[in-house]
Each structure stands twice: as structure tokens, then as C-alpha cells.
Amino acid sequence: MSIFLFFCIAFSFLHFTTSLPSIGVTYFAVPTAVTSSNPESPAKISSTISALKITHVRLPDSDPALIKSFAFTNTSLFLSIPNSFLPALATNRSVALQWIYSHVLPFYPRSKIGLISVGNAVFDSAPKDYSPFLIPAIRNLHVALQELGVNKIPISTTFSFFSTITTAFPPSSAQFQQPAGDLIIKPLLQFLAQTNSSFLINLYPYNVFRLNNEIPIGFALFQDYPFNFRDDLVTGVRYFNLFDMMVDAVITAMAVVGHENIPVIVAETGWPSGGGDAGEVEANGIYAEMYLKGLVRHLKSGMGTPLRKEGISEVYVYELMDHANGSNKEKGRKWGILSENMTRKYDVDFSSGAQIHRSMLWIISLLLWFGFCLPLILVNL
Numbered sequence: 001m002s003i004f005l006f007f008c009i010a011f012s013f014l015h016f017t018t019s020l021p022s023i024g025v026t027y028f029a030v031p032t033a034v035t036s037s038n039p040e041s042p043a044k045i046s047s048t049i050s051a052l053k054i055t056h057v058r059l060p061d062s063d064p065a066l067i068k069s070f071a072f073t074n075t076s077l078f079l080s081i082p083n084s085f086l087p088a089l090a091t092n093r094s095v096a097l098q099w100i101y102s103h104v105l106p107f108y109p110r111s112k113i114g115l116i117s118v119g120n121a122v123f124d125s126a127p128k129d130y131s132p133f134l135i136p137a138i139r140n141l142h143v144a145l146q147e148l149g150v151n152k153i154p155i156s157t158t159f160s161f162f163s164t165i166t167t168a169f170p171p172s173s174a175q176f177q178q179p180a181g182d183l184i185i186k187p188l189l190q191f192l193a194q195t196n197s198s199f200l201i202n203l204y205p206y207n208v209f210r211l212n213n214e215i216p217i218g219f220a221l222f223q224d225y226p227f228n229f230r231d232d233l234v235t236g237v238r239y240f241n242l243f244d245m246m247v248d249a250v251i252t253a254m255a256v257v258g259h260e261n262i263p264v265i266v267a268e269t270g271w272p273s274g275g276g277d278a279g280e281v282e283a284n285g286i287y288a289e290m291y292l293k294g295l296v297r298h299l300k301s302g303m304g305t306p307l308r309k310e311g312i313s314e315v316y317v318y319e320l321m322d323h324a325n326g327s328n329k330e331k332g333r334k335w336g337i338l339s340e341n342m343t344r345k346y347d348v349d350f351s352s353g354a355q356i357h358r359s360m361l362w363i364i365s366l367l368l369w370f371g372f373c374l375p376l377i378l379v380n381l
Contacts, residue, residue: 021299021312023350024056024078025049025337026268027320029063040342042069048342049075049320053351058267058316060120067107076114078267078316079103080158081141083119083130090136096144104150116141116155117200117267123163123180131180135187142195154197157188158267161203165249168208168242170232171307174249175256189259198313201250202268205242205291209282215242221271221287222294237306243269243295244305251307263313269295270318273345275333283333289346292317292337296348317350 027049029039040048046069049057058078059066070077081089081099088095104113118138122130134157142155161168164185166175176185192199209220218225220242230239239245247264254260271291272283295315304311322336339345 020302022056022076022314023054023296023299024058024076024314024316025052025054025320025350026058026060026316026318027066028060029066030323042066044342045320046070046073046075048338052337053349055351056114056314056316062103064103064106067103067111067113070112071107071110074112076112078115078117078314079113080117080120081137083122083125083128086119086122086130086133086137089118089140090133093140093144096137096140097148099141100144100148100150104145104153105148108150108153113153115198115265116153117158118155120158120267121160121163121202122157124160131184134184135191138188138191142191154195156192156197156200156265158200158202159185161201161246161250162207164201165246165253168246168249169230170234171237171239171245171248171252172232172234174252176253181253181257186257189254189257189262192262193259198263198265199250199254200265200267202318203243203246203250203266204269205246206271206282208242208246210280217282217287221290222298223290239306241294241298243298247305247312248307251305264308265314265316266312267316268318269315270335272333272335273322280333285345289348292346292348296350 027045042063042065045066050073055074056076056078057070058080060080060082062079062081067077067079085095085099089099107113118141119130119134122134138155138157145151145153145155164177164180166177167173175181189199191197205220209215209217216225216228218228219230219240222241222243224240228240230245231237232239237248239248247266250264251260254262271288272280273285273288274283276283295317299311299315302311303309317337319335319337321338321342322334322340324340337344337346337348
């Protein structure tokens, strides 16, 4: 009897609180000047995303009509402020207030705004350099939100892996590129730690794979092939996919400057199904579906990465749909999970079904506790 009592007591201390990463998608409307078709209505976009059971959406354009269309849907919105706004935002707090009055206050909390990125890949904005305005712009927006009583929307910015991290392999050797690492990223990390926000990164294994012919295609596509791994010879950590390797490179770079515990959000990732240069044979629908299925399967497994067992907190697939004349990505690559006519290209389940299963563990634990453990303990008192 005592052994059963021991297990009951031990079981009562278990908490199934580990959450899986949220899987979202990026959507932006290509202006009619660069596409031959009219953009879909905000209502159509909102209903399509809901039908796909996608719970998180990144809106790089932060179109107020789109934000409004997600009211009462329980879809978490990730808004962005364009790089061109940064100079005015950094020098005049009234600009921050105006942006909030146009993009947040009319809709929040009916539209569930969960995150705002001030700028996107500012180090890639040549010939204009917006990086000196980044930290002041972030602080002005943060203060403006606080003044208006909006205290639950975290603020950050989004970086590109290639212009921010020195190397993907070995991850243990990764650092932030200088001088931006000391001048911009380190103060940003201090701000993120103080405000409980996240580090946002655009992360494309496809691009790393194309630049390194020693990387097997299966390693980039989450395939379980024999000997499909790479060892970090410095730490002895074994990696089974390129995505984890790149995430751990980011985590290592943050650890070098003393902020290894800040949550990481992958703001963009994906695999193109076409377009690009003539030699980009890996940009095809078969590989794109393999990448997305592997990514979703890996995220839903709850395994995290070797350096961070809880993994990343959110991942946003780039992008919702293809466009007639290509997207704003270089060379007209096709990144969409939907075709131009909004039909599905891949058989991938982006829903959070695994999280529902995890919540069922709570129900099972409660039933076991009240139906068996508690009476057993009372009898033995």
C-alpha cells in the first residue's frame, strides 16, 4: 500500500505546464502596382487563416483594415512598423502616439495584438542605414504604450540571421556581428530582459544550405536518414537538423553577452516552391512540403533544441500565399503555403492539436488525483 501512496504523492507534484511553440504565418498584401491581381479582402484573409486553424499571424504592413478583420477571432497578431518610420519614431514621441492611435487603440483588445516589432532586418536596409534610430524608436513606442495604459503588448525588433550572427556552425562559436553587437543588440537585449519581451530572428535553413555544399539536403529538411547529424566538436552536442543548429547559434550569441534566457521567436522561416535563379533546383514543391512537414512535426514534438529544452516560443512561416509577380522576397521566389488563387499547396496541419493533447494530461491527472490518490491518502492517515 505504501508504494501506491508514494506514487500518488509523487504524481501530485507533476505539472504539465510545458507549452509547445505557437506556429503562425506571415501575410502581407502586395500593392496593385507590382502585381497583376487585386489583393484579397481583409475578411477573406482572416477567414482563410481561421479555416487553416492557424492561431498566430504576422502582419509586416500592419494594415488597420487587416487588424480589424481579426477582431473576436482569438488569433494573435504580430504587428510590424516599417523601417522607414524609424527616424521619425526615434526623434518624436508624438509619432509613436499617432501610430498607436491608428494601429492599436481602435482595435485592441478585440483584436488580439500580441507583439509589435519596430523595424525588420534593419542591418539589411542599405543604402539607408536605419540602425542608429532603432533603440530610441523602440523606447519611444514602449513609453507611449505605457502612457496610454497598454501594458501587455511586448515590443522588440526583428533581425536577419545572416546580418546578425557570425556563424551557424559550430553553434558554440556563434557571436553577434560587430560593431552592431555591442552598439545595438546588447542594449536591446537589456531592454528585452527588463520588459519580458523576446528576441526576434528571421531564420532560413534554405539560405544556409545553398551557401554550404557540405550540408546534406536531408539535414536541412528534417529527414531521419542514417548518419543525418552534425556534431559540435567544441561542446559534443549532436544536431539532427539545420533549424536547431541555427537557433542554438542565436542562443549562444545571446549567452556570450549575458542574456541566454531571453525567449526566441522565429519571425520568418520557410522553403520556396519555385522561382529564384535558374540553378535553384532545390526550390521546388516537394522539398518545400518536406521542410514544412518536418518543421511542424519537430515543433509539435516538444523536444526543443539541444541548448534550450523548452525550445522557441513562436515560429512564423513565410508566407501565407504566392503572388502573381512574386513576393517582395528577392528574385520572385514562391514561399506561400497557398497558391495565388488561395488553394492549398501542401498537406500540412498547422493547428495546435498537440497542445490540446497536452492539456488533456491535466484532466487525467485531476481525475486520478481525486478518484484514486486522495481517497488512498485519507485511508492511510
